[in-house]
Structure formats: structure tokens, C-alpha cells
Amino acid sequence: MKRTLFWKSVFIVVIVLACLAGITGIPKGLSWSAVRRSMASRIHLGLDLQGGMHLVLQVHVNDAVRTQMAQDIQRLQADLAKRGIAYASIAQPNPHRQPAMFMVRGIPEAQSGNFQGEVQNLLGPGYSVTEVAGQPGSFTVRLAASEVTALKSRALAQSIETINNRINQLGVTEPTIRPNGLGAYQILVELPGYSDLGRVKQVMQETAMLEITGVKGGPYNSQADALSQFNGILPEGETLLPGKSIGANSNGAGQWYLVSSLPVVTGSDLRDAQPNMSSTGGWEVDFTLTRDGGQRFAQFTGANIGRSLAVILDGRVQEAAVIQARISDQGRITGNFSRQSASDLALVLRSGALPASISYLEEEVVGPSLGADSIHSGILAALVGFVAVAGFMLVYYKGAGINAVLALVLNLIILMAYMAWVDATLTLPGIAGIILTIGMAVDSNVLIFERIREERRNDKPIASAVDIGFSRAFRTILDTHVTTVVSAVFLYLFGTSEIKGFAITLTAGLIANLFTAVFVSRVIFDYELLRLPRGAELSI
Amino acid sequence: MEFFRQTNIDFLGKKWYFLALTMTLFVIGMAALAYYHGPRLGIDFTGGTMVDVKFSQPAPISKIRAGLSKIGLGASTIQPVGYSGGKEVLISVSLKHLTKSGLETGRRDIEQALYSVLGKPAGKADINNVSVPQLTGFLMQKDPNGWAGSGDPKAEAEYQALATAMLNQRDRVWGGLAPSLGAFSQVPGVTPAVLQDLRVGYYISPFYINSVNIVGPEVGAQLRGQAVKAVLLALLGMLVYIAFRFEWIYGVAAVVAVFHDVLITLGMFALFRITMDLTVIAAFLTLVGYSMNDTIVVFDRVRENLKIMRRDKLSDIVNRSINQTLSRTVLTSGLTFLSVLSLLALGGQVLRGFSFAMTFGILVGTYSSIAVAAPMMVAYIDWRNRRQRPLRAMATAKTGRTQGEKVARGR
Numbered sequence: 001m002k003r004t005l006f007w008k009s010v011f012i013v014v015i016v017l018a019c020l021a022g023i024t025g026i027p028k029g030l031s032w033s034a035v036r037r038s039m040a041s042r043i044h045l046g047l048d049l050q051g052g053m054h055l056v057l058q059v060h061v062n063d064a065v066r067t068q069m070a071q072d073i074q075r076l077q078a079d080l081a082k083r084g085i086a087y088a089s090i091a092q093p094n095p096h097r098q099p100a101m102f103m104v105r106g107i108p109e110a111q112s113g114n115f116q117g118e119v120q121n122l123l124g125p126g127y128s129v130t131e132v133a134g135q136p137g138s139f140t141v142r143l144a145a146s147e148v149t150a151l152k153s154r155a156l157a158q159s160i161e162t163i164n165n166r167i168n169q170l171g172v173t174e175p176t177i178r179p180n181g182l183g184a185y186q187i188l189v190e191l192p193g194y195s196d197l198g199r200v201k202q203v204m205q206e207t208a209m210l211e212i213t214g215v216k217g218g219p220y221n222s223q224a225d226a227l228s229q230f231n232g233i234l235p236e237g238e239t240l241l242p243g244k245s246i247g248a249n250s251n252g253a254g255q256w257y258l259v260s261s262l263p264v265v266t267g268s269d270l271r272d273a274q275p276n277m278s279s280t281g282g283w284e285v286d287f288t289l290t291r292d293g294g295q296r297f298a299q300f301t302g303a304n305i306g307r308s309l310a311v312i313l314d315g316r317v318q319e320a321a322v323i324q325a326r327i328s329d330q331g332r333i334t335g336n337f338s339r340q341s342a343s344d345l346a347l348v349l350r351s352g353a354l355p356a357s358i359s360y361l362e363e364e365v366v367g368p369s370l371g372a373d374s375i376h377s378g379i380l381a382a383l384v385g386f387v388a389v390a391g392f393m394l395v396y397y398k399g400a401g402i403n404a405v406l407a408l409v410l411n412l413i414i415l416m417a418y419m420a421w422v423d424a425t426l427t428l429p430g431i432a433g434i435i436l437t438i439g440m441a442v443d444s445n446v447l448i449f450e451r452i453r454e455e456r457r458n459d460k461p462i463a464s465a466v467d468i469g470f471s472r473a474f475r476t477i478l479d480t481h482v483t484t485v486v487s488a489v490f491l492y493l494f495g496t497s498e499i500k501g502f503a504i505t506l507t508a509g510l511i512a513n514l515f516t517a518v519f520v521s522r523v524i525f526d527y528e529l530l531r532l533p534r535g536a537e538l539s540i
Numbered sequence: 541m542e543f544f545r546q547t548n549i550d551f552l553g554k555k556w557y558f559l560a561l562t563m564t565l566f567v568i569g570m571a572a573l574a575y576y577h578g579p580r581l582g583i584d585f586t587g588g589t590m591v592d593v594k595f596s597q598p599a600p601i602s603k604i605r606a607g608l609s610k611i612g613l614g615a616s617t618i619q620p621v622g623y624s625g626g627k628e629v630l631i632s633v634s635l636k637h638l639t640k641s642g643l644e645t646g647r648r649d650i651e652q653a654l655y656s657v658l659g660k661p662a663g664k665a666d667i668n669n670v671s672v673p674q675l676t677g678f679l680m681q682k683d684p685n686g687w688a689g690s691g692d693p694k695a696e697a698e699y700q701a702l703a704t705a706m707l708n709q710r711d712r713v714w715g716g717l718a719p720s721l722g723a724f725s726q727v728p729g730v731t732p733a734v735l736q737d738l739r740v741g742y743y744i745s746p747f748y749i750n751s752v753n754i755v756g757p758e759v760g761a762q763l764r765g766q767a768v769k770a771v772l773l774a775l776l777g778m779l780v781y782i783a784f785r786f787e788w789i790y791g792v793a794a795v796v797a798v799f800h801d802v803l804i805t806l807g808m809f810a811l812f813r814i815t816m817d818l819t820v821i822a823a824f825l826t827l828v829g830y831s832m833n834d835t836i837v838v839f840d841r842v843r844e845n846l847k848i849m850r851r852d853k854l855s856d857i858v859n860r861s862i863n864q865t866l867s868r869t870v871l872t873s874g875l876t877f878l879s880v881l882s883l884l885a886l887g888g889q890v891l892r893g894f895s896f897a898m899t900f901g902i903l904v905g906t907y908s909s910i911a912v913a914a915p916m917m918v919a920y921i922d923w924r925n926r927r928q929r930p931l932r933a934m935a936t937a938k939t940g941r942t943q944g945e946k947v948a949r950g951r
Contacts, residue, residue: 051711056756056759058758183758183759183762195671196671196672196673196674197752198671199671199673339677339680340673340677360754360756361755361756361758361759362754362755362756362759363752363753363754363755364751364752364753364754364755365751365752365753366750366751367592367711367716367748367749367750367751368708368711368712369594369711369712369715369716369748369750370592370716370750370751372711372712372715373715377886377887378887380886381882381883381885381886381887382879382883384882384886385878385879385880385882385883386879388878388879388882389875389878389879392875392878393875395541396541396871398541428819428822428894429818429819429821429822432819432822432823432825432826432894433822433826435826435879435880435883435898436826436829436830438879439830439872439875439876439879440829440833442872442875442876443833443837443868443872443876446868446871446872446875447837447868450865450867450868450871453542454864457545457546472844475840475844476836476837476840476841479785479836479840480832480833480836480837482781483778483781483782483832483833483836484829484832484833486774486777486778486781487774487775487777487778487825487828487829487832488774489777490770490773490774490776490777491770491771491774491825493770493773494766494769494770494773495766495767495770496763496766496767496770496818498818498819498821498822499767499770499821499822499825502822502825502826506829
């Protein structure tokens with residue numbers, strides 16, 4: 001008896017020490033502040049407690065499908081021209097409702113078999129070509145549903161990757177960027193401790209499509225002016241683009257350039273981009289090209305010395321300059337940049353483009369002061385509540401009250417250690433789970449103690465009263481705990497992230513409670529029984 | 541010390557009073573839900589914008605409303621936050637008052653409305669609502685310490701550290717509201733030159749935006765749907781477990797009692813016009829847990845007593861069980877009530893809805909285990925036995941044996 005009791009106590013002490021180490025980690029010193037720092041690095045506080053930003057984004061993945069279709073149409077046009085297959089038009093009849101299909105019209109009957117084979121050959125087995133019933137010469141080209149889903153998933157993954165790259169450069173510690181469980185193609189972004197929403201949105205939403213291409217003509221004073229030079233029809237393979245001085249809602253006056261549609265270098269050829277202060281005191285962005293891009297750029301600039309090239313950003317000519325010499329892998333974007341806009345542009349160029357547009361479904365910014373208030377008042381309320389409950393237990397159950405308080409404290413220690421071990425985040429609903437745990441822990445003690453008292457009233461000897469009290473109450477405790485854990489499992493499986501936080505702390509707390517309220521409390525009782533002089537009454 | 545000793549109250553005998561009280565509470569709650577104003581859903585569920593603003597003086601609510609009316613947001617709710625001495629308000633604009641672009645601009649609109657009625661000196665920014673990057677940019681431009689001018693490559697990092705220290709002082713020490721620009725001299729690194737530039741570019745507004753929450757319509761509906769689904773499935777899971785451990789009627793009675801608690805508490809939310817948000821959902825989950833716990837403790841005792849008191853009527857057994865566990869029920873509920881009360885008084889505004897639901901829920905939850913779950917279970921089993929007795933009586937007549945007792949105990 002004495003011996004098993006000893007080993008049981010050793011077991012309990014080991015668990016307590018392991019849990020304490022789990023909560024505080026191994027502090028760098030023994031001072032209170034070192035322990036506190038170490039604790040803060042192990043117990044993560046949710047946004048609602050420490051302040052920060054929570055965003056839910058919708059990725060418009062159909063954009064990526066439409067982009068894919070546009071590329072396919074371009075390739076098919078070029079291919080059909082090469083093979084000498086005539087057609088009247090290739091277009092998407094309803095790009096918004098049906099982004100994954102396009103129609104080809106006016107294929108001569110003699111070439112229709114040839115055409116179908118060619119499409120399948122060029123675009124691959126993921127596409128189906130069917131002739132529209134009743135409209136000879138008209139064909140529907142459709143991307144298979146499984147391929148569309150794969151394309152959309154890729155767009156989501158790439159968006160997450162890009163946003164991750166961009167956010168990382170803002171220097172936020174421990175950002176969360178992952179698919180949001182709630183709706184399809186949504187991204188959850190959580191930035192603890194960061195509250196500048198404007199900056200985040202700007203950096204995230206910037207598309208920054210960079211292209212460098214040859215200038216074929218211009219600058220012209222207006223779009224109409226440029227078109228009149230070519231009798232209204234632009235040469236094939238060339239595009240008219242506005243210069244950066246033209247605002248979105250101006251009347252179109254300003255500088256326009258005619259540039260080659262086929263860029264020499266695009267944003268994906270960049271290896272690095274950095275903001276720099278120019279010799280005139282303004283800001284500019286210097287970039288370095290990859291080896292592959294650099295070779296192409298060198299070839300192009302070498303062959304076009306004396307002609308102009310244009311740096312195009314998001315469809316606007318940022319800069320047009322005369323090529324002075326062969327340039328291999330360095331380039332520069334100048335313009336009226338401020339320090340902030342130059343560094344944001346460099347950041348966006350470095351991190352790559354978003355494959356689809358995004359919109360915001362939910363935004364939450366919690367100021368650091370509110371978070372601090374919540375923690376202070378939450379801790380104060382918990383302490384006052386705890387002292388009141390502990391005080392009552394000590395008065396009402398005297399000696400046994402000490403058991404209850406010890407079990408309660410131990411329960412909290414194990415719970416916090418669990419949170420630290422699994423890197424769980426403590427949020428307000430999580431605190432609600434802890435409160436329910438404490439309530440049920442107190443309840444377990446009350447159940448056991450009341451049962452022991454009852455058995456004593458029926459004149460059972462002390463030792464067997466304790467024994468019966470524990471075994472009878474244990475059945476009830478097990479039932480209440482399992483029922484609650486069953487519900488917590490469902491909440492975890494189907495709940496929103498807030499509800500999940502509640503379910504996690506509740507489950508961990510209840511399991512800890514089975515250990516503390518039943519096992520630990522029993523060991524303490526057994527010690528008391530051993531020391532109790534013959535004939536004396538148990539303090540309960 | 542002991543509060544209860546061998547009580548012998550006839551709880552089941554009072555079941556008609558309980559039913560009357562339950563129905564009264566239920567009708568009041570439902571009437572409040574249906575005819576008074578429904579539960580006020582937070583923007584978590586409806587979609588919209590909610591801004592928590594803290595003022596250095598009691599909040600000028602009529603002025604705020606005037607400012608919001610000017611930009612067409614006159615229908616916003618302005619709710620003072622309890623225990624803040626009227627210095628903190630929650631401004632909520634539900635989605636139907638916002639245009640599509642309004643969702644994105646909600647915060648800025650409200651900020652501009654506040655500036656327009658509270659006055660803002662021209663050409664000056666507000667130190668209470670400035671962010672670290674903005675302040676860093678300002679310092680870099682003014683360069684009071686001459687770091688940027690001397691070409692120090694670390695200048696930006698140094699100004700950023702200074703800006704962070706200043707705003708930390710504002711947020712963590714002064715609770716978001718700087719007492720005066722001069723007070724920033726307490727922050728290490730703020731030189732008289734910095735203060736001088738600060739006085740040129742900034743002023744102190746009487747408010748600070750504590751938090752902003754914007755929820756789009758899709759998310760609102762999704763959150764609502766998922767929360768309801770999770771809770772219903774959790775209830776179903778509990779029903780199945782209790783049915784498995786006891787008898788199915790026990791599970792049904794326990795779940796009905798929990799439903800009763802949730803519905804009545806919902807009614808109280810409507811009656812007292814307390815906003816329901818996601819935190820309140822957590823409170824309802826906690827409440828469901830407590831109420832279920834109470835019910836199971838009683839049922840467990842009934843199961844145990846059924847084995848000992850073989851000759852008694854079921855209603856006597858249940859009565860006895862409730863009396864035996866009464867001391868435990870009152871103690872546990874009382875203690876939990878104590879800690880939730882401290883949460884309501886001291887827990888801060890974020891936990892207000894939660895604590896309200898809990899305070900009320902513990903009372904209803906305790907009541908329902910005794911007054912709803914137990915009588916319902918007894919009533920059903922008695923009814924089942926009465927229906928079966930004529931058949932059994934015939935069987936008894938034939939075999940000449942009595943089975944009445946066994947049937948009466950519902951086993």
C-alpha cells in the first residue's frame with residue numbers, strides 16, 4: 001500500500017515537472033522577466049487577445065481559367081494559320097458564365113475532320129471538341145471539369161504562395177496564410193501584432209505585370225492621333241499603350257506608344273528587384289534578370305542599338321528609352337517614385353504575380369490596446385473567480401478542500417502545458433473552454449466529496465467511505481466527461497475556427513481533469529488516511 | 541459545514557408548476573424573439589462593419605450620429621460599451637446600409653465622419669490614429685535627428701524603432717489615447733527636435749479606433765450556417781451517447797432540456813437587446829455543456845437507485861435521486877455562477893455577451909435538469925407502462941404470475 005502510493009506520487013511529481021517545463025520552456029535565466037519571455041514564446045495568443053489583423057480573401061479563380069483560355073485561343077489562331085485551316089472567328093461566347101469553353105465558327109466542311117484532329121493535337125486530351133448540333137462548321141472546345149478544378153486549385157496555391165512572399169517582406173512575425181476552411185477558394189490571412197490594413201491591402205492587391213518590349217512608334221499625343229497614322233488599323237503583332245502620365249479617367253491626352261505585343265522579358269524573368277536612390281534624389285527600382293532572361297535581353301539590345309525599348313508596368317509604358325549599348329542582365333525602372341512606392345514595387349516584382357484577382361470577404365483589425373485590455377480584464381476576472389471558488393471549497397470542505405484546490409491548479413498547469421506543446425493558440429472562445437473545464441473540475445470534486453459524506457452518514461468506516469465515494473462518483477464523472485468530449489469532437493470537426501478553439505481547450509482540460517480530480521486527489525486522500533490516528537475523523 | 545442534509549422535497553409532485561413556469565419563460569422568450577426585435581445579430585452573422593472607438597471624454601453620441609447621417613450612415617447602431625464610463629462606443633453599420641464599395645471603405649468613412657464633427661486642424665495628422673509605417677515615413681521626411689541626411693543606411697530602421705516605441709507607449713501605457721504631444725518625451729529617444737517636428741505635423745484627437753471588423757455577406761451566411769450545423773451535430777452526438785449508456789428516452793429528455801435552455805436564453809438576448817456574435821456562440825456551447833452535465837449527474841443516480849430500490853415507484857426513485865444530488869447541484873451551480881459573475885463584472889467588453897449568456901444559462905440549465913429532463917423521462921416511462929399493462933395483465937392472468945412491479949420500474 002505504502003509502496004504503490006510512493007510510486008504514484010513520484011509519477012505525479014514527474015508529470016507536474018514535465019508540464020511546468022512545457023509551459024515555461026527552458027528559460028535563459030532564473031529572473032521573473034526571463035521566465036515570462038520564455039512563456040510568451042510558447043503560449044500563443046490569438047488575434048483577439050494580442051491585437052492584429054484577420055482577413056478572408058476570395059480568389060476569383062475563374063480569372064485563371066479565362067487566362068488559360070485566352071492563351072489557348074492565341075495558340076490555336078497561330079496554329080490554324082500555319083496549317084492553312086480557314087475559320088471565321090474564335091471567341092468565348094460567355095466568358096463569365098462559362099469560362100472554360102470557347103467557340104470556333106466557320107470551319108469549311110472539307111477541313112472539319114482535320115480541324116478536330118489539330119485541336120486535339122495542339123491542346124491535348126484535357127480538351128473536348130464537339131460540333132454544335134444544327135450548325136455545321138461551328139465547334140465548341142471545352143476544358144474537362146477535372147482539369148478546370150486542377151487549374152483552380154493551382155491558382156489558389158499560387159495565390160497563397162505569392163501573398164505569403166509579399167507578406168513575409170513586410171516583416172510580420174508568425175503570419176498565418178492558408179486556405180480558409182469555410183468557402184471554396186478562400187484564403188485566410190492572420191497577421192498578429194500588425195495593424196496597418198492599408199499597407200497590407202496595397203501590397204497584396206498590386207498585380208505588377210512587368211514587360212519589356214521594343215518600341216515600334218511614338219510617342220503620339222493621343223490615341224486617335226496614333227490610329228490616324230496607320231489609317232485606323234494597327235500593324236499585326238503591335239499594340240498601342242498609354243504612357244504613365246495618363247490617368248485612368250483622363251480624356252486620353254498624353255503620350256501613347258506603339259509597342260511590340262511580344263515582350264522580350266517579363267516579370268517571371270526577374271531574379272531580384274531593389275529600390276534605390278537615384279543621382280537626382282528620387283527613387284527608382286533596379287532589377288536583375290535570370291540567366292535565361294539575361295541572354296534574351298542581351299541578344300535583343302545588341303541587335304537594336306539606337307532603337308527604343310519600353311518598360312511596361314500593368315499595361316502602362318513606365319519608361320521608353322533609347323538603347324545605347326548591349327545590356328545583359330541589369331535594368332532599371334525610373335519614374336516619380338516615393339521611397340514607399342519604390343520599395344513596394346520592388347517587393348511586388350520580387351514576389352511574383354497573382355494568377356487571379358482577389359476581393360475581401362472579411363476584415364478584422366484589433367488594436368493592440370484592446371487586446372491588452374482583454375488580457376488584463378480576462379486574467380483579473382479569472383483570478384477573482386478562482387480565489388472565490390478556492391476559498392469556498394476550503395471553508396466548506398476544510399481539509400478536503402485543499403485536495404480540490406491542488407487538483408484544480410494541477411489541471412490548469414496540464415492544460416497550459418498541452419497548449420504549449422501542440423502550439424495551440426489561446427483565443428477568447430478558448431478561454432470559454434477553460435472556464436467550462438474549471439466548472440467541471442470543481443463539479444468532479446464536489447461529486448466525490450458529497451458522496452464520501454453521504455457514505456459517512458450511513459456509518460461506513462472512513463476508508464471504505466472514501467473508496468466507495470471515489471468509485472461511485474467516478475462512474476458519473478466518466479459519463480459527464482465522455483458526453484462532453486463527444487460533443488467537443490463534433491464541434492471540432494464541423495465548427496468554425498472559433499468553435500474549434502473552444503473544442504480543443506475543452507477536450508484537453510477534461511482529459512486532464514480525469515487525471516487530477518480522480519487519480520491525484522485519491523492519492524492525496526490515501527496519504528491522509530495513512531497519517532490519520534485511529535478513531536479520528538477525516539476532515540471533509 | 542453543510543447546507544443540505546437529507547432533504548426530501550417532492551420535485552416530481554410539482555411538475556405542473558414547473559411546466560407552467562417553463563411555458564411562461566418559453567412564451568416570453570419566443571414572443572420577444574418574434575415580436576419585440578429578434579436577437580440582435582452581430583455583424584459576424586449579418587455582414588457589415590463594426591468599429592470600436594474609445595474617447596478621452598464621454599463619447600458625444602449625438603454628434604457621432606450627426607456625422608454618420610451626413611455620409612448616409614444614419615441608420616448605424618451606436619452602442620456604449622458597459623463599464624467604460626460611456627467613453628467607449630461600438631458603431632455598427634449592417635450590410636444593408638453599405639454599398640458594395642462601402643464595405644471596403646467602411647472604416648475610413650466612419651473615421652472621416654468623426655473628424656468632420658469633432659474638428660480636425662488643417663494639414664495635421666492625428667497621433668492617436670497614426671500607424672507605425674506612417675509615423676516612420678513622417679520622421680524620415682522631417683529627419684529631426686539628422687540620421688537620413690547623413691546618409692546613414694540604418695536611418696530608416698532607427699526611425700522605425702523610434703516610431704514603434706512611441707506608439708507602444710500610446711497603445712500599451714496610455715490605452716491608445718496620448719495625453720499630450722509633450723508626454724512623448726517620456727519615451728527614450730524622443731529628443732526635443734523630434735517633439736518639435738511632431739508638433740508641426742500632428743495633433744491629438746479625442747478618440748482612438750480600438751478595433752475594426754468588416755464582414756462580407758457571404759462569410760456572414762457561411763459562419764451562421766456552420767455554427768448552427770456544428771451545434772446541432774454535437775447535440776445529436778450527445779443524444780446517441782446517452783441513449784447508448786442509459787436508454788434512448790434519457791438521451792431525448794436531456795437534449796430537450798438543453799434545447800429548452802438555449803431557446804430561453806436566446807429569448808433573453810432578444811429581451812435585453814444584447815448583440816449575438818461568435819463569442820456568444822461559444823457561450824451557448826458552454827451552456828449546453830453545463831446543462832448536459834447536470835442532467836447526467838441526476839440520471840446516473842437514477843440508474844444506480846433503480847438497482848437498489850427495486851420495490852419503489854419510478855417517480856419516488858427519481859425524486860430520491862434528485863434529493864441525493866441536490867447538495868452537489870446547488871454547490872456546483874453556485875460556484876460556477878460565482879466565477880461567471882466575476883467574469884461579467886470584470887471580464888471586459890469583449891466577454892460581455894459571453895458572460896451574460898453564461899450567468900443566465902447556468903440558472904436555466906440547473907433548473908431544466910430537475911424540472912424538465914427528469915419529469916419528461918418519468919412521464920414517458922409511466923405512459924409506456926400504462927400502455928403495456930393491459931397486455932401484461934392478460935399475460936399475467938394466463939400464467940398466474942405478477943409482473944407488475946418490474947414493469948412499473950420501467951426496466
